[in-house]
Amino acid sequence: MNVFISGASGGLGRALANECGKRGFNLFLTDINEGGLKSIQRGLERQFGITVTTAACDLTSDESVDALLEKIDGYGIRFDMLLNVAGVDYEGGFLERQRRDIIRIISLNNEATMRVTHAILSRRREGHPFYLLFTSSLASMYPMPLKATYAASKRFLLDMAVALGQELKQSRVRVLALCPGGLVTTKEAMSGIEAQGFWGDATTNPLEKVAARTLHRLQGRGGIYIPGALNRTLTFFGNLLPRRWVAAAIYQRWSKAQQQWNPSKIKTRTPA
Amino acid sequence: MKTAVITGASSGIGLAALVELAQKQYAIVGVGHDANRSEQALKQVLAAVPGAHVRFVNGDLMQQREVTRVAGEIGAILESEYNGKLDALVNNAGCVRSWYTTTEEGYEQQFALNHLAGFLLTYHLLPQLKRAGGRVVFTGSESHKHMRVRWNDVMFFSGYHPLTVYKQSKLCNILFAKGLNDRYLADGVRAYVVDPGLVCTDIGNKNTGSLVNFVWKYRKKHGVSPQVPAKTYGYLVETEPAPEELYYYRCKPNRYSREVTSENAGRLFELSERLCGIQYPASEPGKGGKT
Ligand SMILES: NC(=O)c1ccc[n+]([C@@H]2O[C@H](COP(=O)([O-])OP(=O)(O)OC[C@H]3O[C@@H](n4cnc5c(N)ncnc54)[C@H](OP(=O)(O)O)[C@@H]3O)[C@@H](O)[C@H]2O)c1
Numbered sequence: 001m002n003v004f005i006s007g008a009s010g011g012l013g014r015a016l017a018n019e020c021g022k023r024g025f026n027l028f029l030t031d032i033n034e035g036g037l038k039s040i041q042r043g044l045e046r047q048f049g050i051t052v053t054t055a056a057c058d059l060t061s062d063e064s065v066d067a068l069l070e071k072i073d074g075y076g077i078r079f080d081m082l083l084n085v086a087g088v089d090y091e092g093g094f095l096e097r098q099r100r101d102i103i104r105i106i107s108l109n110n111e112a113t114m115r116v117t118h119a120i121l122s123r124r125r126e127g128h129p130f131y132l133l134f135t136s137s138l139a140s141m142y143p144m145p146l147k148a149t150y151a152a153s154k155r156f157l158l159d160m161a162v163a164l165g166q167e168l169k170q171s172r173v174r175v176l177a178l179c180p181g182g183l184v185t186t187k188e189a190m191s192g193i194e195a196q197g198f199w200g201d202a203t204t205n206p207l208e209k210v211a212a213r214t215l216h217r218l219q220g221r222g223g224i225y226i227p228g229a230l231n232r233t234l235t236f237f238g239n240l241l242p243r244r245w246v247a248a249a250i251y252q253r254w255s256k257a258q259q260q261w262n263p264s265k266i267k268t269r270t271p272a
Numbered sequence: 273m274k275t276a277v278i279t280g281a282s283s284g285i286g287l288a289a290l291v292e293l294a295q296k297q298y299a300i301v302g303v304g305h306d307a308n309r310s311e312q313a314l315k316q317v318l319a320a321v322p323g324a325h326v327r328f329v330n331g332d333l334m335q336q337r338e339v340t341r342v343a344g345e346i347g348a349i350l351e352s353e354y355n356g357k358l359d360a361l362v363n364n365a366g367c368v369r370s371w372y373t374t375t376e377e378g379y380e381q382q383f384a385l386n387h388l389a390g391f392l393l394t395y396h397l398l399p400q401l402k403r404a405g406g407r408v409v410f411t412g413s414e415s416h417k418h419m420r421v422r423w424n425d426v427m428f429f430s431g432y433h434p435l436t437v438y439k440q441s442k443l444c445n446i447l448f449a450k451g452l453n454d455r456y457l458a459d460g461v462r463a464y465v466v467d468p469g470l471v472c473t474d475i476g477n478k479n480t481g482s483l484v485n486f487v488w489k490y491r492k493k494h495g496v497s498p499q500v501p502a503k504t505y506g507y508l509v510e511t512e513p514a515p516e517e518l519y520y521y522r523c524k525p526n527r528y529s530r531e532v533t534s535e536n537a538g539r540l541f542e543l544s545e546r547l548c549g550i551q552y553p554a555s556e557p558g559k560g561g562k563t
Binding site for chain 2: 201
């Protein structure tokens with residue numbers, strides 16, 4: 001089984017890579033952080049003795065991706081699975097952010113993900129099932145004031161996953177959208193959850209379980225995976241209400257949370 | 273002048289051990305995590321022991337490349353100022369986590385810091401330890417008892433339980449100390465583990481979730497001051513002839529788990545070598561030792 005992972009040196013990427021390693025899959029890893037890629041490659045090879053290939057790449061650049069594909073075609077690799085993990089978020093109100101930061105959310109979360117997905121799907125192993133993961137977020141479930149661009153970019157991925165799941169069924173491509181709540185992947189995430197106290201703990205999903213179940217679901221029936229019973233319940237009831245009401249409630253909550261600790265410093269690679 | 277290296281020296285037990293050894297006239301390199309915190313610690317040390325020969329090197333010891341860089345800096349200091357000799361290495365840096373989190377290598381963080389960091393640092397400083405006939409001291413814990421190493425999943429990728437993972441990392445400290453003695457006693461290098469008892473430090477309040485945070489805030493109040501276990505570090509590195517046992521509580525040998533066998537120690541040694549991508553050198557009796 002040959003697996004391509006983007007955003008592989010971030011917290012969720014590493015956890016999914018470990019899960020693949022445990023299952024003995026061969027990995028092709030990419031990330032913009034070259035040092036981090038080398039580290040995770042070493043860790044995986046030492047733990048699992050699997051074949052790991054890495055190539056640093058800025059997925060928002062066509063040239064950079066072309067160079068990556070050349071490398072892949074040079075080796076003649078065909079893939080069985082693609083885990084789209086790379087993504088960014090910059091928090092803070094729409095007008096408080098730099099214009100470029102807002103555009104960057106779309107270029108990485110959406111544009112780059114489409115670029116990679118098309119490229120790797122076109123290099124899938126013939127006559128075999130293919131497994132395709134989009135890392136969406138719980139934020140994709142509602143319009144989210146103060147995280148509007150991010151939430152909308154994750155909604156895009158969710159809709160892509162559901163639509164492609166139907167469109168490519170005949171080609172034996174199985175698609176899963178992963179929609180986690182909080183994941184403890186960075187120091188900032190740890191202190192953020194610490195600051196939220198009980199609710200921080202309650203809505204946080206254990207990373208290792210999410211990684212294991214994601215692969216299980218992906219190789220099973222696909223669809224949409226929202227980790228955590230509480231998150232599923234909140235989503236279920238949230239979907240019964242008019243979207244405008246939910247947006248208003250979210251605005252209340254986030255504007256309070258923003259006053260409590262300064263989120264402009266928080267920048268996660270694989271945010272939820 | 274005798275030399276010592278202490279990791280996790282910027283607070284808690286490590287800082288108290290540093291003061292203890294500074295009072296005994298050691299030249300010390302403290303290893304900290306954060307430059308500001310280390311600077312604060314240095315001020316405290318100099319206030320307690322004016323004129324102490326102490327400096328700090330900083331790095332995130334969870335990351336293997338950082339351990340290697342820190343070891344290089346320490347090696348250079350020992351080489352240029354202390355004839356390349358290290359009398360005492362205290363592997364003390366440690367952490368508690370509430371969730372499964374990984375290092376750059378994708379290794380579980382408690383296992384990586386509490387065990388692997390010391391394993392790799394000791395490897396890099398072994399030549400200097402051999403030259404001085406040095407001693408290696410680990411900060412272990414009573415909680416290592418009633419634990420076994422989960423050999424088929426040492427980093428608890430499935431069924432992660434934070435406290436169990438912490439306990440296993442403390443068992444690893446004793447197994448590694450035993451492994452070092454099994455290999456290098458003949459070279460004059462000897463390893464010990466200190467059980468500090470329950471100590472009032474902030475270890476459970478750094479990057480943990482609300483439950484661990486809450487429990488530890490209450491529990492640490494019952495702990496002793498870090499100065500209490502610090503005496504045991506002084507005792508273990510200074511006493512001549514060298515104390516014979518492996519595990520000490522308040523300067524006295526204590527019983528440890530029956531899991532601590534040469535077989536398990538050897539197994540952990542090999543596994544850790546693989547996870548660090550290193551191979552410890554064979555023992556060369558007669559070449560090192562005190563001169
Ligand atoms: N407290 C107890 O009751 C107890 C009982 C048994 C065993 N222990 C053991 O005692 C040792 C010391 O703990 P403590 O209680 O003294 O807690 P502490 O005050 O939190 O000390 C831990 C030390 O390790 C450092 N550290 C943390 N993360 C690091 C990293 N990633 N890289 C490098 N250094 C890092 C800390 O640096 P910062 O100062 O920057 O945070 C600090 O100097 C640990 O091994 C612990 O397992 C403690």
